[in-house]
Amino acid sequence: MRYGSALQGTNGMSDAKxxxxxxxxxxxxxxxEQIVAAMESGEVALEEALQRYERGxxxxxYAQGCLAAAEQRxxxxxxxxEYELPAAGTAPQA
Numbered sequence: 001m002r003y004g005s006a007l008q009g010t011n012g013m014s015d016a017k018x019x020x021x022x023x024x025x026x027x028x029x030x031x032x033e034q035i036v037a038a039m040e041s042g043e044v045a046l047e048e049a050l051q052r053y054e055r056g057x058x059x060x061x062y063a064q065g066c067l068a069a070a071e072q073r074x075x076x077x078x079x080x081x082e083y084e085l086p087a088a089g090t091a092p093q094a
Contacts, residue, residue, distance in 0.1 A: 004073075019058045019062075020026065021062065024035045025063055025066040025067075028059045028062050028063045028066070029063055030061075031055075031059055031062060032056055032059045032063070034058065035053075035055060035056045035059070036056070038052060039052055039053070041057075
């Protein structure tokens with residue numbers, strides 16, 4: 001798995017997982033797609049399925065945050081830049 005141990009329980013097992021941040025939005029989506037495919041196959045044991053589900057939820061939140069940040073950047077760009085759309089049939093001016 002792509003988690004690091006955050007806490008060590010009395011049985012030597014990790015009681016909590018540390019989120020490993022994906023390299024990019026695209027890598028998060030790709031990993032999420034792999035998780036979904038593995039879980040849909042029905043070949044994953046229950047405990048592993050739960051771990052993958054948890055990772056998938058973390059990846060989903062990360063991807064949603066990336067999209068929200070991108071949407072905010074678009075709003076800022078649109079609000080701070082003045083532009084005119086060229087008339088139909090004319091080439092835009094540089």
